[in-house]
Amino acid sequence: MELSYHEKLTLMVLGKLKKARYEDVVKEAGIDQVAVMRALLGLQSKGLAKIHERQIKLIRITELGKEYAQKGLPERRALKFLAEREKVTLEELARVLSEDELKPIIGLLRREGWANVKKEEGKLILTITEKGREDLNKERPIDRILKILAERGEVESGEAEKFVSLKELKRRRIGEEDSRSEREVEITEAGMELVRKGLELKEEVSILTPELIKSGKWRKVEFRRYNIKAPVKVPFPGKKQPYRAFLDKIRRKLIEMGFIEMEVESLIETQFWNFDALFQPQNHPARDWTDTYQLKHPKMGHLPEKELVERVRASHEHGWKRGSRGWGYRWDPQKAMLLMPRAHATALSARQLAKGVQIPGKYFAIQRVFRPDVLDRTHLIEFNQVDGFVVGEELTFKHLLGILKRFAVEIAGAKKVKFLPDYYPFTEPSVQMSAYHEELGWVEFGGAGVFREEMTKALGVDVPVIAWGIGIDRLAMFKLGIDDIRYLFSYDLKWLREAKLVW
Amino acid sequence: MPKFEVSKDDLERLVGKSFSVEEWEDLFLYAKCELDDVWEHEGRIYFKADAKDTNRPDLWSAEGIARQVKWALGIRRGLPKYEVEKSDVTVYVDEKLRDIRPYGVYAIVEGLSLDDEALKQMINLQEKVALTFGRRRSEVAIGVFDFDKVKPPIYYRAASPEEKFIPLGFEEELTLREILEKHEKGKEYGHLIKDKPYYPLLMDSEGNVLSMPPVINSELTGRVTEDTKNVFVDITGWDLEKIMLALSVVVTALAERGGKIRSVRVVYRGFEIRTPDLSPKEFEVELDYIKGLTGIELSNEEIKGLLERMMYEVELEDGKARLKYPSFRNDLMHPRDVLEDVLIAYGYNEIEPEEPELAVQGKGSDFTDFINAIRDLMVGFGLQEVMTFNLTNREVQFTKMRIEDGEIVEIENPISMKWSALRSWIIPSLMEFLSQNTHEEYPQRLFEVGKATVINEKAETKTRSEDRLAIALAHPRVTFTEAKEILEGLMRHLGFEYEIEEVEHPSFISGRSGKILVGGREIGIIGEIHPQVLENWGMEVPVAAFEVYLRPLYRGSFL
Numbered sequence A: 001m002e003l004s005y006h007e008k009l010t011l012m013v014l015g016k017l018k019k020a021r022y023e024d025v026v027k028e029a030g031i032d033q034v035a036v037m038r039a040l041l042g043l044q045s046k047g048l049a050k051i052h053e054r055q056i057k058l059i060r061i062t063e064l065g066k067e068y069a070q071k072g073l074p075e076r077r078a079l080k081f082l083a084e085r086e087k088v089t090l091e092e093l094a095r096v097l098s099e100d101e102l103k104p105i106i107g108l109l110r111r112e113g114w115a116n117v118k119k120e121e122g123k124l125i126l127t128i129t130e131k132g133r134e135d136l137n138k139e140r141p142i143d144r145i146l147k148i149l150a151e152r153g154e155v156e157s158g159e160a161e162k163f164v165s166l167k168e169l170k171r172r173r174i175g176e177e178d179s180r181s182e183r184e185v186e187i188t189e190a191g192m193e194l195v196r197k198g199l200e201l202k203e204e205v206s207i208l209t210p211e212l213i214k215s216g217k218w219r220k221v222e223f224r225r226y227n228i229k230a231p232v233k234v235p236f237p238g239k240k241q242p243y244r245a246f247l248d249k250i251r252r253k254l255i256e257m258g259f260i261e262m263e264v265e266s267l268i269e270t271q272f273w274n275f276d277a278l279f280q281p282q283n284h285p286a287r288d289w290t291d292t293y294q295l296k297h298p299k300m301g302h303l304p305e306k307e308l309v310e311r312v313r314a315s316h317e318h319g320w321k322r323g324s325r326g327w328g329y330r331w332d333p334q335k336a337m338l339l340m341p342r343a344h345a346t347a348l349s350a351r352q353l354a355k356g357v358q359i360p361g362k363y364f365a366i367q368r369v370f371r372p373d374v375l376d377r378t379h380l381i382e383f384n385q386v387d388g389f390v391v392g393e394e395l396t397f398k399h400l401l402g403i404l405k406r407f408a409v410e411i412a413g414a415k416k417v418k419f420l421p422d423y424y425p426f427t428e429p430s431v432q433m434s435a436y437h438e439e440l441g442w443v444e445f446g447g448a449g450v451f452r453e454e455m456t457k458a459l460g461v462d463v464p465v466i467a468w469g470i471g472i473d474r475l476a477m478f479k480l481g482i483d484d485i486r487y488l489f490s491y492d493l494k495w496l497r498e499a500k501l502v503w
Numbered sequence B: 001m002p003k004f005e006v007s008k009d010d011l012e013r014l015v016g017k018s019f020s021v022e023e024w025e026d027l028f029l030y031a032k033c034e035l036d037d038v039w040e041h042e043g044r045i046y047f048k049a050d051a052k053d054t055n056r057p058d059l060w061s062a063e064g065i066a067r068q069v070k071w072a073l074g075i076r077r078g079l080p081k082y083e084v085e086k087s088d089v090t091v092y093v094d095e096k097l098r099d100i101r102p103y104g105v106y107a108i109v110e111g112l113s114l115d116d117e118a119l120k121q122m123i124n125l126q127e128k129v130a131l132t133f134g135r136r137r138s139e140v141a142i143g144v145f146d147f148d149k150v151k152p153p154i155y156y157r158a159a160s161p162e163e164k165f166i167p168l169g170f171e172e173e174l175t176l177r178e179i180l181e182k183h184e185k186g187k188e189y190g191h192l193i194k195d196k197p198y199y200p201l202l203m204d205s206e207g208n209v210l211s212m213p214p215v216i217n218s219e220l221t222g223r224v225t226e227d228t229k230n231v232f233v234d235i236t237g238w239d240l241e242k243i244m245l246a247l248s249v250v251v252t253a254l255a256e257r258g259g260k261i262r263s264v265r266v267v268y269r270g271f272e273i274r275t276p277d278l279s280p281k282e283f284e285v286e287l288d289y290i291k292g293l294t295g296i297e298l299s300n301e302e303i304k305g306l307l308e309r310m311m312y313e314v315e316l317e318d319g320k321a322r323l324k325y326p327s328f329r330n331d332l333m334h335p336r337d338v339l340e341d342v343l344i345a346y347g348y349n350e351i352e353p354e355e356p357e358l359a360v361q362g363k364g365s366d367f368t369d370f371i372n373a374i375r376d377l378m379v380g381f382g383l384q385e386v387m388t389f390n391l392t393n394r395e396v397q398f399t400k401m402r403i404e405d406g407e408i409v410e411i412e413n414p415i416s417m418k419w420s421a422l423r424s425w426i427i428p429s430l431m432e433f434l435s436q437n438t439h440e441e442y443p444q445r446l447f448e449v450g451k452a453t454v455i456n457e458k459a460e461t462k463t464r465s466e467d468r469l470a471i472a473l474a475h476p477r478v479t480f481t482e483a484k485e486i487l488e489g490l491m492r493h494l495g496f497e498y499e500i501e502e503v504e505h506p507s508f509i510s511g512r513s514g515k516i517l518v519g520g521r522e523i524g525i526i527g528e529i530h531p532q533v534l535e536n537w538g539m540e541v542p543v544a545a546f547e548v549y550l551r552p553l554y555r556g557s558f559l
Helices: A005-017 A022-029 A033-045 A062-069 A074-085 A107-113 A130-135 A139-154 A157-161 A164-169 A189-197 A212-217 A242-256 A306-318 A333-337 A346-355 A397-412 A453-456 A473-480 A485-489 A493-498 B008-015 B021-030 B062-073 B096-100 B116-133 B174-183 B183-194 B241-255 B287-294 B300-308 B335-346 B365-378 B427-435 B481-492 B531-536
Strands: A019-021 A049-061 A085-087 A115-120 A123-128 A154-156 A175-187 A204-206 A219-223 A267-269 A295-297 A339-341 A361-368 A382-391 A416-421 A425-439 A442-449 A465-470 B001-009 B033-041 B043-052 B084-093 B103-110 B140-146 B154-159 B199-204 B211-212 B233-239 B259-266 B272-276 B281-286 B313-317 B320-325 B409-411 B445-456 B464-474 B497-504 B508-518 B520-530 B544-549
Touching: A005 A019, A005 A022, A005 A049, A019 A022, A019 A465, A019 B427, A022 A033, A022 A339, A033 A049, A049 A139, A049 A157, A049 A442, A049 B233, A049 B497, A062 A139, A074 A085, A074 A107, A074 A123, A074 A130, A107 A123, A115 B084, A130 A189, A139 A154, A139 B481, A154 A157, A157 A164, A164 A175, A175 A189, A175 A382, A212 A425, A212 A473, A219 B481, A242 A361, A242 A382, A242 A397, A242 A473, A242 A485, A295 A339, A306 A333, A306 A453, A333 B335, A339 A361, A346 A361, A346 A382, A346 A465, A346 B183, A397 A416, A397 A425, A397 A442, A397 A465, A425 B335, A425 B445, A442 A473, A442 B320, A473 A485, A493 B520, B001 B008, B001 B062, B001 B116, B008 B043, B008 B062, B008 B116, B021 B033, B021 B043, B021 B335, B033 B062, B062 B116, B062 B241, B084 B103, B096 B154, B103 B272, B116 B140, B140 B199, B140 B211, B140 B241, B154 B211, B154 B233, B174 B183, B211 B233, B241 B259, B281 B335, B287 B300, B287 B335, B300 B313, B300 B320, B365 B464, B365 B481, B409 B445, B427 B445, B427 B464, B427 B544, B464 B481, B481 B508, B481 B544, B520 B531
Parallel strands: A204 A219, B084 B154, B084 B259
Antiparallel strands: A019 A175, A049 A154, A049 A175, A085 A123, A115 A123, A267 A339, A295 B409, A361 A382, A382 A465, A416 A425, A425 A442, A442 A465, B001 B043, B033 B043, B103 B233, B103 B259, B140 B233, B154 B199, B199 B211, B259 B272, B281 B320, B313 B320, B445 B464, B464 B544, B497 B508, B508 B520, B520 B544
8 A cells, every 4th residue: 555754754753642632633743734634535545544533611701711711800909909908888989990890799709608708897808817817828720711811812611610510600701612623533453454564654845855855865755646537727829820720631631632832922913913914804803992901002913924924815805816805995904004903812823833733733822822801700811722723635514513513522521512603703613502500500611623724725724624612710710619710810829828739 | 793672573574474473583594683582562672683794784774684684595596686766866066065074965755654663763873873884974964954944945054153043852943153162063073074174064055054064964954754755865085986985885774664766966066966866886796706715515506506595696607696786785895795694504514523634733822831830839829820911001010019100011002090001020010919918818929820921112012011020928926038038939940040130129118129140131020019119009918929020030942
C-alpha cells in the first residue's frame, strides 16, 4: 500500500496512541494540522484509521463571568468589605457593588451564612459572622469553576457539574451552554498490523531537483504526492489563425483530389483580366461602379501581349471565331486597362489559361478578393474564394455535375446535393449546387459552368474547360462555431486564444 | 440577379393548373429562377423569385415564369404565337433627339382587365427590365399609359427645358428643368439628360404630355389602374434592337393576360418601322455538338422535344437543328446557349453526376509550402497567428505610425474611408490588432504572413503585392532584443546570414531600429515602436516588431 510521508508519520503516532483526540494526534505528530487532517483522511480511505466525530456539551464563560473572574463574585466583594468594616448599612455596600448586584446580595450572604441582618432606625445593618471570617480566604466550588472557566473559556458540561449545577451557573449568568464537535481518531486493526510490521519513514520532497538526481539522494527521499486533479492556469500556446488553418485544410484536400495550386501574387488586377478576358462585356451590370472597387492611384495598368488583346476584342465585338456572334459593341482598350482590387477568383483562372495549362488538368487557387460592401455580421469587404477549373478533351456537363458533387461530399461531408440553373457571364451552361449538410440543412455550396468558348478560345484553349468555385465560408463558420462572419478575420485575441484546433 | 415577388394563385391562374409549393420550387428551375422565399399574406401564398439570367428579361415576371412552365410541362409546345393587328396610330420621332435619346418604340395592348396582382406584375416587370437590362434606364426606359386618354398621332420630340407639364404624383405644372430638380425620379434619373440642350418629351396631338423619358410619366396619362382597359407602351433608348426586345418582353407579358397587341407606325427621318416586331429569330446548331457536351444519351428527336419545351420551333435536317425562337429573347450567341436550354428542359437533377477520369496529379505551390513552413516556425516561437484585412486607410498606415505621408494604393470608390487604401506594410495592421486587445492578458505575441501592396510602375498592374512576415511583441518588459531573437531564429533556420543597419524611422525609437539586410539587399525592418505611436494607438505597453519580405528568402522547392 502506497502511503505518503505524512500518512506514515500519522499512522505511527496512532500506533502509539491507539485512540486519541485529533488535537493530541496533531501535537504528537508535530506537523501542520492541515497535513495531519489530509493524512488522516487518506488513512481512513485506506481503512487504516477511523475518524469519529462526536458532539460535546459545554459551558462557555459569559462576559459577566469574565468580569467576576477579575473583580470577584459580588458576595465575595461584599464579604471583604464587611470584614474591613465589621458592620455596614446596605447603602454603604453600594460602594463595592453595582445596583444589579445589590438587590440579591442579602440573600446570597445569608445563604453562605456570612452576615447577620438587622433593622436599626429603619435601615438594614449587616454584620459579619464567624463563618464569614473563616470563609474569607476559602475557595468555594463556584469560585473554583469560575477560575477554571476564566482560564479555559469553556469547560465540558460534565466537568463543570462536578463543581456546581449548570442551573446555578446559568442563574448567576457566569456561563452559558453550548456544544461543539470533537474529532477522535482511532487506529484500525489493519493499521496496527502495518505499524507492527514496521514503517519506513523517508524524507519527503516536493520537487525533484537536479541536485537530488546528481547526488543520487532521490533514492532516499519520498516524493510528495500531488493532487493531480487540482486546476491549473490556462496557457496560451502559439497557434495558427483558425480560419487560415481551415483554408490550409481545404488546400490539402484539393491537392489530394488532384488539383494543382495556382500561384497568386498580385491583389490588383486590370479590368482586362478581371472582366474582359472572361468575356464579360464592358457594359455588363457586374462591372458597375457599385459592385466592384476601382483604383484611384494608380489608375491604369498595362494590357498583355497585343495578339491576346486582339482576340479578346474580337470575341467581344463579333465572336471572333466559329459559331458566336459576340456581344456586338465597340470594345474599349482604355476601359480594360483600369485597375481594381481583384473582385473574383476567376480572374486568376483566365491568367492561367492564357499562360498555358496541362491537358487534362485540374487547377485551383485560394485567393483574397474584394467587394464594396458594408462590413457587418454577414458581409465581409475582403474574403477568400476557392476557385479553379478542370480542363480536358472529353469533358461534359455530366462531369461538371460530378466534380461539384465530389466537392460537396469530400469537403462539406454532404450526402445529398441538388443542382439549379445559374448564370455567369463567362460560363454556359452554368450550375449552382446546394449541398445537404446534416446540421445546416441545404446550403448553397458552390457553382460551376463550362467556360464560354468565346472566352477559352481567345485565351488559346480549344477544349472544354469547367470552371468551379466553392463557397466555404458558411462551412468555416459552422466548423469554427461562430455566427458573425467578421470572426473569420478576427481582431479578438481572446477568441483566437480560445479557438479550438483545426487540423 | 433580379428578385421579385409573385403570388402562387396568380401563377396558377396563368398556367391553368395548381401545384404544391415543393412542385413550384422545381418548376421555377425551368425559368432559371430560384424560389428564394415563401410566405403567406391574407390567405395567399407568395414567392420570392430570384432570376438568375441577366440576359433573359422575359423571365422576370409572373407571366414569364408561367409561360415557361406551361411550355416545360408540355401544355404548350414550340414557338409561342401572338396575334398582332395593325393600328392606325403613328408616332413621329424628332431628329433632334439623335444625341439626346434617339430611339423610341411603341405598341398598344387592348382589352385588358388588370387586377391588383396583374398591375403589380406590370410595374415590377417595367422596373426590373429598366433597372437591370436597361442599366438603370440609361439604355432602356419604359412607360405604360392609359391609351383612352391619348389622342394620336403621337410625337416623340426634343423639348425646351422650360416646357411644362404635371408629372406623376404632383398637382401643379413644373418645367422640365424643375422636374429634374424637384421630382424624386428627376433626382434619380435626371443625370441621363440634364446636360442636353433639349429634353425628350412624348406628347399627343392635342399637346398633352405622356412622359418625359427616361424620367417620369405625366399625371394625366401615366396612371394605370384596374379600370384601365387599353394601354400604350413606350420604350426609349439608344439601341433600337435592345429596346425592340424590351418591347416584346412587355407586350407579350400583357398578352399572356389576354391583351390584344396592336402595332404602331414609327416614323423617323428617312425611314419608318412598325413596332412591335414579334417575328421569331433564327439560329442553327449542330446536334453532335449538343450531344457531345451534355454527356447524356439523347436522340435527335429527344433534343427536338426538349427544345420545343423551351419555346423553340425546331426543324431537323442533316444533323442540324434549325431553330426559331421568340422575339423576346436575344441571348443566343453561341450553340452553348442552346445546349443550356436542352439541359434545363431535361432537368439538371435528372442527370446522374459522373466524375471525369483524368490522369492528373495534385500539387501545391512550392511557395505556399515555404510560407507554411515559416508560419509553423512562428507558432513554434509561441506567437499567435492573426489574419487581418489588406484594406485600410492612410491614417492607419501613415498618421498613426508617425509618418508624414507616403504613396499608397488607393481606392477610387470606397464604401467607407476606413477601407480606402491597400496596406503597404503589415506592422500597422498588427498595431491596430493590439490596440483592440489592450484588456487582454499580456504578453501578446502576434504574427501574420500576408500581402503588402506597393506601387511598381513597371508591373502590369503598376503594383506589386509582396508576401511578407510581420511580428509584433507586446508586454511590459519587451525590448528590441526579443524581436531580434526571433529574427535570428528565422534567419538561422532559413540558412541566411543577415545584418542590421541602423536607420532613423519615425515609427520606431531612434537607436533601436534598423534595416534588415541579406547580401546587401534590404529585406525588411525591425525596431521598438516609438512611444508616440503607442500613444496614437492608445497602448500602454511597449511593442517590438519586425517585417520581412519573403520572396528574397525563398530558394525554390525544398525537394
